[in-house]
Amino acid sequence: MLGLFIPAFLFATPAMAEKYELAVTNGVQTVRDPRWEKVGAAAAHSATGLTMGYSVSKTTSILVGFQTGRTGSRLLIPTADGFEDEDFGFNIATTLNHYQLGARYRWNWKPRWVPTTTVALQLGHAILRMDENVDVEGGEVTNRYSATAVGFEFGGGLEYTAAYLNKGNVRINLGLETGFTKLFDLRFKNEDSGPQPIPLGEMDLSGLFFKFSLGTRF
Amino acid sequence: MIRPALLPLLFSACGFWPVSQTITLDDELWDTNVVSIDDGTYVILPRAGQLVRVGTDDTWHPVDLNGARPISIRADGSYQRVMVHSQWPICDDPAPNIVLVEDCAEDDLYWGTEMAIIDSGKQVAVSSVPAHMNGMAFTPDGDTAVVYMDRTAESHAVTGPIVDLTEIMFLDLNTGETESLSIGFPPRKILFTKDGQTSVILSQSHVLVIDMDTREVQTEYPLALDADIEVEPSGAALSPDERYVLLTIQDRSDLYKLDLEVVSIDMEALDGVASDIANDDATEATVLVYEDRSQVDIIVEHDFIERESLPLDEPASEVITRDGMAILFNNERSDSRDIIKLDLDSFETTEYVVDNPIRDLQISPDGHFAVATLKPSIDTDYGGLGGYQRSNWGLAVADLHTDDVVSLVLESKPVGVELVEQDDNSFALVLLEDLEEVLQVNLATPGQYAGLNLPSPPASIRANPSGGFTIAHKSALGQISHLDPAEGSLDTTGGFAVVDFFKEDRLPRRTTSKPNEG
Numbered sequence: 001m002l003g004l005f006i007p008a009f010l011f012a013t014p015a016m017a018e019k020y021e022l023a024v025t026n027g028v029q030t031v032r033d034p035r036w037e038k039v040g041a042a043a044a045h046s047a048t049g050l051t052m053g054y055s056v057s058k059t060t061s062i063l064v065g066f067q068t069g070r071t072g073s074r075l076l077i078p079t080a081d082g083f084e085d086e087d088f089g090f091n092i093a094t095t096l097n098h099y100q101l102g103a104r105y106r107w108n109w110k111p112r113w114v115p116t117t118t119v120a121l122q123l124g125h126a127i128l129r130m131d132e133n134v135d136v137e138g139g140e141v142t143n144r145y146s147a148t149a150v151g152f153e154f155g156g157g158l159e160y161t162a163a164y165l166n167k168g169n170v171r172i173n174l175g176l177e178t179g180f181t182k183l184f185d186l187r188f189k190n191e192d193s194g195p196q197p198i199p200l201g202e203m204d205l206s207g208l209f210f211k212f213s214l215g216t217r218f
Numbered sequence: 219m220i221r222p223a224l225l226p227l228l229f230s231a232c233g234f235w236p237v238s239q240t241i242t243l244d245d246e247l248w249d250t251n252v253v254s255i256d257d258g259t260y261v262i263l264p265r266a267g268q269l270v271r272v273g274t275d276d277t278w279h280p281v282d283l284n285g286a287r288p289i290s291i292r293a294d295g296s297y298q299r300v301m302v303h304s305q306w307p308i309c310d311d312p313a314p315n316i317v318l319v320e321d322c323a324e325d326d327l328y329w330g331t332e333m334a335i336i337d338s339g340k341q342v343a344v345s346s347v348p349a350h351m352n353g354m355a356f357t358p359d360g361d362t363a364v365v366y367m368d369r370t371a372e373s374h375a376v377t378g379p380i381v382d383l384t385e386i387m388f389l390d391l392n393t394g395e396t397e398s399l400s401i402g403f404p405p406r407k408i409l410f411t412k413d414g415q416t417s418v419i420l421s422q423s424h425v426l427v428i429d430m431d432t433r434e435v436q437t438e439y440p441l442a443l444d445a446d447i448e449v450e451p452s453g454a455a456l457s458p459d460e461r462y463v464l465l466t467i468q469d470r471s472d473l474y475k476l477d478l479e480v481v482s483i484d485m486e487a488l489d490g491v492a493s494d495i496a497n498d499d500a501t502e503a504t505v506l507v508y509e510d511r512s513q514v515d516i517i518v519e520h521d522f523i524e525r526e527s528l529p530l531d532e533p534a535s536e537v538i539t540r541d542g543m544a545i546l547f548n549n550e551r552s553d554s555r556d557i558i559k560l561d562l563d564s565f566e567t568t569e570y571v572v573d574n575p576i577r578d579l580q581i582s583p584d585g586h587f588a589v590a591t592l593k594p595s596i597d598t599d600y601g602g603l604g605g606y607q608r609s610n611w612g613l614a615v616a617d618l619h620t621d622d623v624v625s626l627v628l629e630s631k632p633v634g635v636e637l638v639e640q641d642d643n644s645f646a647l648v649l650l651e652d653l654e655e656v657l658q659v660n661l662a663t664p665g666q667y668a669g670l671n672l673p674s675p676p677a678s679i680r681a682n683p684s685g686g687f688t689i690a691h692k693s694a695l696g697q698i699s700h701l702d703p704a705e706g707s708l709d710t711t712g713g714f715a716v717v718d719f720f721k722e723d724r725l726p727r728r729t730t731s732k733p734n735e736g
Binding site: 035037038040041042073074075076077089090130132141142143188190193194196198199200201202203 | 239240241242243245246247276277278279280674693694695696697712713714716717718719720721722
């Protein structure tokens with residue numbers, strides 16, 4: 001998806017100042033689903049990403065972006081006699097990628113402080129890995145599954161212009177944004193053990209998010 | 219210009235949040251006590267409440283139990299079907315918003331139990347067998363099981379407002395139909411005649427003979443005339459002609475002989491308290507050994523109990539018979555190291571002395587070798603070869619033809635030992651704790667062995683009816699290997715324990731039926 005948009009940004013002719021925007025984002029999102037507790041002890045996961053935008057009017061930009069984050073744990077399983085045995089433990093990790101396409105509206109307030117409202121469609125893709133990671137070469141059981149779900153997010157934030165470069169044509173921005181992400185259930189399945197996929201269960205990774213960004217508009 | 223106060227935000231924008239925590243799950247993902255039958259290996263997933271069949275071709279799938287959770291499994295007598303004791307949660311409150319088990323109030327929640335019969339990975343019949351009925355004996359044709367509560371084994375909770383703990387159930391394994399019979403006392407052991415027409419149920423102070431066609435009590439034998447006297451059978455055997463039941467009694471030096479044709483009981487005074495009794499079909503003899511007496515008795519005539527007594531160096535607690543031969547050993551006493559071969563034709567005994575106490579013993583399929591696993595006799599190695607041997611686990615191989623015996627020292631505790639015949643040779647397949655190899659010991663030359671690498675340490679080994687072996691590994695996510703000793707091949711399947719890993723604990727079969735109506 002990004003491959004389609006990046007050339008469009010590079011070769012488009014700016015009709016106005018600050019036509020483009022680019023930001024690195026980092027954030028945390030809460031997860032309310034109790035099944036998440038098997039992946040992470042904290043009811044949240046974090047992600048880092050990149051957002052690119054193209055202004056279609058003085059106040060509105062079309063955004064594309066992605067975020068990726070990894071959460072993992074060491075799971076210990078009690079044996080029949082109740083003891084926790086490292087031999088019966090394994091590592092679990094999810095890598096959750098969010099791809100988004102949406103619009104950002106910038107409110108006119110102060111030159112350096114710009115409130116924003118963002119609405120975006122999302123495509124969530126999760127990779128789940130379970131790995132015994134024992135010391136024996138080739139001995140461990142490693143499982144890998146993936147699941148995809150669509151969703152949306154909306155949020156509000158505030159951009160602060162920390163610096164103007166190139167005679168004021170380029171802004172260096174710091175941004176904060178909070179909102180809600182709704183992602184429909186991710187359904188993990190084992191496809192390799194036989195003719196029928198075998199369900200592992202599902203997970204709802206919707207929740208409130210808080211992220212900040214470092215970016216530029218030019 | 220970027221202000222210095224904002225630099226920490228800049229740096230933090232490029233990093234990940236911490237991700238490593240340790241989480242403890244509340245139950246095992248899978249139970250390494252697997253059951254192997256003709257069509258595959260069956261595994262209980264306690265946490266997911268699922269039963270999984272693992273094939274030999276690296277495939278696996280959950281078995282549909284209609285929402286019930288397996289609590290125990292076992293193969294039927296012919297290793298063609300799997301019997302699954304299962305239970306499922308029932309919520310008395312029919313409110314439609316109650317979907318998960320945790321949504322149901324504790325007072326409204328109870329469990330139904332049943333026994334499912336699984337064939338080729340599918341549930342073919344289901345019966346209302348309470349979970350506490352954990353004992354099972356199969357008729358020789360394998361089509362009927364007698365189910366009862368075995369108080370000597372681990373039992374599941376007794377449920378229901380009224381429970382008859384002395385009830386037995388006849389379970390038709392083809393249809394799942396059951397028929398109950400209250401016998402008035404809890405069974406200890408069940409014997410069948412070879413034609414399966416008659417079963418003998420032993421219990422405290424009582425023995426019942428049941429006609430398996432009519433499923434009615436034919437005869438009841440009281441073992442004591444005074445109801446206050448408790449007579450507890452410790453061992454039992456049918457005489458070779460199946461006319462008599464021979465009973466040894468716990469803590470008493472008596473042998474009871476129950477005549478099944480002319481209803482009567484004879485008592486024979488033994489020389490001590492018997493510890494084990496076994497029949498040998500080839501010589502039609504019955505062999506008795508004693509707990510604290512260095513003696514073995516051979517009953518050669520059952521009509522009037524003619525016994526031949528032979529002295530031993532040490533008491534024997536166990537006897538195994540095979541084709542005119544009895545093997546005696548003691549796995550109760552830590553000072554006993556003898557394996558005795560008794561020829562039931564000539565009454566000659568041969569003594570094999572092993573280096574450590576015996577844990578268990580098997581005879582090879584051709585009757586050529588006796589293979590015993592040995593326990594350490596001391597906790598600490600005090601030095602020298604003797605100390606090394608006595609402080610370690612061992613494997614003893616006795617050649618019953620040449621009368622040679624070898625005691626091998628094992629690196630760690632044996633997880634399992636299985637015997638196999640191949641190309642006129644006999645082998646012991648030995649699995650040791652934390653050793654990622656299956657050791658194939660040639661019983662003719664026990665010091666020589668071949669190792670086959672395992673993908674991870676073993677947890678158990680089971681013989682398959684097809685001649686192969688199933689090895690369950692110490693693996694959190696589930697790992698099973700199928701070993702073909704003829705080919706020397708090992709096919710491993712892993713990862714099956716993750717079924718329903720993220721599943722919500724939903725209430726199945728949303729009805730308001732009472733337990734055992736299922």
